[in-house]
Amino acid sequence: MKIVVAVKRTLDAYVKVRIRQDRSNVDLASAKMAMNPFCEIAVEAAVRLKEAGVATEIVVVSVGSDKVQEQLRGAMALGADRGVHVQADDELESLNIAKLLRAVVEKEQPSLVLLGKQAIDSDNNQVGQMLAALCNYPQATFASRIAIADGQATVAREVDGGEQVVKVTLPAIITTDLRLNEPRYAKLPEIMKAKKKPVEVLTPAQLGVTLRQHLKLVEVNDPPPRKAGVRVGSVQELVAKLKNEAKVIA
Amino acid sequence: MKVLVIAEHDNISLKSSTLQVVSAARKLGNEIQLLVAGHDCAAVAEQASHVEGVGRVLVCDHESLAHQLAEAVAPLVIQLGSNAAAILAAASTNGKNLLPRVAAMLDVAQISEVMAIIDASTFVRPIYAGNVLATVQSSDPVKVATVRTSSFAAAQIVAEACAVETVEPRSSQTQSCFVSASHSTSTRPELGSARVVIAGGRGLGSAENFHLLDQVADKLGAAIGASRAAVDAGYVSNDLQVGQTGKIVAPELYIAVGISGAIQHLAGMKDSKVIVAINKDPEAAIFQVADYGLVADLFTALPELAAAL
Numbered sequence: 001m002k003i004v005v006a007v008k009r010t011l012d013a014y015v016k017v018r019i020r021q022d023r024s025n026v027d028l029a030s031a032k033m034a035m036n037p038f039c040e041i042a043v044e045a046a047v048r049l050k051e052a053g054v055a056t057e058i059v060v061v062s063v064g065s066d067k068v069q070e071q072l073r074g075a076m077a078l079g080a081d082r083g084v085h086v087q088a089d090d091e092l093e094s095l096n097i098a099k100l101l102r103a104v105v106e107k108e109q110p111s112l113v114l115l116g117k118q119a120i121d122s123d124n125n126q127v128g129q130m131l132a133a134l135c136n137y138p139q140a141t142f143a144s145r146i147a148i149a150d151g152q153a154t155v156a157r158e159v160d161g162g163e164q165v166v167k168v169t170l171p172a173i174i175t176t177d178l179r180l181n182e183p184r185y186a187k188l189p190e191i192m193k194a195k196k197k198p199v200e201v202l203t204p205a206q207l208g209v210t211l212r213q214h215l216k217l218v219e220v221n222d223p224p225p226r227k228a229g230v231r232v233g234s235v236q237e238l239v240a241k242l243k244n245e246a247k248v249i250a
Numbered sequence: 251m252k253v254l255v256i257a258e259h260d261n262i263s264l265k266s267s268t269l270q271v272v273s274a275a276r277k278l279g280n281e282i283q284l285l286v287a288g289h290d291c292a293a294v295a296e297q298a299s300h301v302e303g304v305g306r307v308l309v310c311d312h313e314s315l316a317h318q319l320a321e322a323v324a325p326l327v328i329q330l331g332s333n334a335a336a337i338l339a340a341a342s343t344n345g346k347n348l349l350p351r352v353a354a355m356l357d358v359a360q361i362s363e364v365m366a367i368i369d370a371s372t373f374v375r376p377i378y379a380g381n382v383l384a385t386v387q388s389s390d391p392v393k394v395a396t397v398r399t400s401s402f403a404a405a406q407i408v409a410e411a412c413a414v415e416t417v418e419p420r421s422s423q424t425q426s427c428f429v430s431a432s433h434s435t436s437t438r439p440e441l442g443s444a445r446v447v448i449a450g451g452r453g454l455g456s457a458e459n460f461h462l463l464d465q466v467a468d469k470l471g472a473a474i475g476a477s478r479a480a481v482d483a484g485y486v487s488n489d490l491q492v493g494q495t496g497k498i499v500a501p502e503l504y505i506a507v508g509i510s511g512a513i514q515h516l517a518g519m520k521d522s523k524v525i526v527a528i529n530k531d532p533e534a535a536i537f538q539v540a541d542y543g544l545v546a547d548l549f550t551a552l553p554e555l556a557a558a559l
């Protein structure tokens with residue numbers, strides 16, 4: 001069974017983002033970038049399925065500028081077999097990304113496509129569901145457990161009220177939640193080996209996809225600042241302030 | 251202008267988040283239709299018919315919709331909403347699961363977690379864990395969006411009921427099926443809509459210690475929340491997680507106990523009206539957003555707080 005994993009290059013999760021002075025967009029010029037944490041979890045899930053003998057090949061795909069090859073190499077150092085780089089703007093909309101990924105899925109014909117549930121830059125939480133719609137595949141989003149058997153995936157999903165378990169027929173789309181696994185770190189020999197693994201570079205035209213803009217970014221702003229708070233010296237003082245000053249408790 | 255709103259419910263009762271989505275919908279159109287897709291959900295449809303501003307409730311009651319799987323609900327939403335100006339749902343796990351699928355089928359973008367509506371095609375939404383607010387303009391004929399419910403007031407429940415219309419299910423899909431669900435049961439208010447939330451982090455140290463929050467929660471009628479570290483450590487279940495990738499809350503009062511204040515956590519609670527932080531580390535980042543900060547050991551502060559309330 002072949003697995004395709006889609007990974008996104010994003011701002012490092014522990015770096016605070018800045019906006020450009022003209023507020024036209026965020027400023028990533030010299031920011032530290034990394035693989036989106038949810039995508040790391042997706043790669044780890046694929047590698048574990050391969051280690052368990054369920055999967056035979058892992059193809060990792062990323063859409064973006066040449067820099068995304070860094071993340072493809074990173075995924076290959078963790079165990080993916082080869083990479084597909086779809087050359088495009090780094091700020092493509094979800095629907096366009098989903099269309100490009102569908103073309104890759106049609107080409108690769110995997111049994112399973114793994115994506116992160118959410119990119120921590122756009123916070124969109126869309127591409128997996130859109131890809132499922134475009135491929136007419138079932139979707140199991142926000143996965144915290146995955147079991148594959150008899151051409152089906154049984155997936156525990158993290159939902160608002162607790163957990164929901166669904167069964168989807170393969171080929172299917174699964175998006176990963178944080179508790180699915182804890183990604184491993186790449187070891188130096190694997191990093192060296194990954195440099196020799198093949199990466200195919202494709203353009204939207206080669207994939208037969210026409211990109212279309214649906215959304216325009218008008219401006220970005222900092223959220224309204226909170227006014228400076230105060231320190232209280234004791235629980236008594238805290239309770240008094242909450243009652244008399246903030247008036248949030250009776 | 252017609253706006254189709256997807257009702258949030260569990261086949262028994264209408265979730266209050268629907269009321270906020272209706273408020274958002276009223277900024278986009280004057281003909282609000284509320285879709286109740288489920289099974290044995292007549293009671294939900296009845297409640298839905300009393301939401302102020304809703305012109306018509308569309309109820310699709312069929313066993314294939316019992317668990318509101320996206321594969322089953324999306325074709326129905328397309329059928330009912332493709333001629334609407336907008337299709338809205340709460341930015342809940344349900345809404346997030348469904349609406350991108352709907353949008354892709356309609357070949358339009360989907361706008362996530364709308365916090366403000368500037369005009370019929372211009373929206374404000376958070377990016378980068380809420381550290382940046384983006385204003386985006388859509389050129390699509392149908393705006394498909396999930397709504398951050400804490401950013402909108404709830405529509406009222408009124409005495410008179412609007413028309414309820416039955417619609418037929420659309421698909422008999424077999425691609426996905428429901429297996430089971432485990433719901434955390436709690437007598438406390440819902441985290442997403444509670445007036446007071448008390449949340450615990452890794453500082454609580456264990457599942458047992460986490461119950462130290464109970465006494466304070468009891469006194470305040472508060473919902474209980476948690477940081478991801480507390481969820482990961484198994485102190486509480488995942489549905490209590492507050493943050494970028496958990497629940498977004500904006501209660502009147504948020505009390506963070508033993509939580510350091512990572513940006514991913516702040517993303518879920520920094521719009522609370524009043525924030526209290528209790529942490530033994532005076533340098534903890536949570537103090538930067540707290541209106542009232544108490545540097546103290548939580549194991550002494552929590553019993554004191556319970557006693558003082």
Ligand SMILES: Cc1cc2nc3c(=O)[nH]c(=O)nc-3n(C[C@H](O)[C@H](O)[C@H](O)COP(=O)(O)OP(=O)(O)OC[C@H]3O[C@@H](n4cnc5c(N)ncnc54)[C@H](O)[C@@H]3O)c2cc1C
Nearest residue numbers: 451452453477478479493494495496508509510515530548
């Ligand atoms: C992609 C991604 C998504 C994430 N999403 C979320 C999310 O949605 N929500 C979320 O919360 N996190 C999220 N995180 C994790 C986040 O980065 C932090 O790791 C997490 O919030 C830390 O939890 P904490 O504050 O409980 O633990 P810690 O950072 O370990 O802080 C514990 C705090 O308790 C204090 N403490 C310890 N003992 C005591 C005591 N006896 N009395 C008083 N204080 C004490 C300490 O001083 C410390 O400040 C995410 C991370 C990533 C990478």
Ligand SMILES: Nc1ncnc2c1ncn2[C@@H]1O[C@H](COP(=O)(O)O)[C@@H](O)[C@H]1O
Nearest residue numbers: 006007063115116118119124125126127
């Ligand atoms: N540019 C991209 N290239 C490859 N995969 C992507 C890209 N953008 C998003 N994805 C995938 O879609 C998931 C969800 O992203 P989003 O819908 O943007 O929040 C990510 O975790 C990735 O798996």
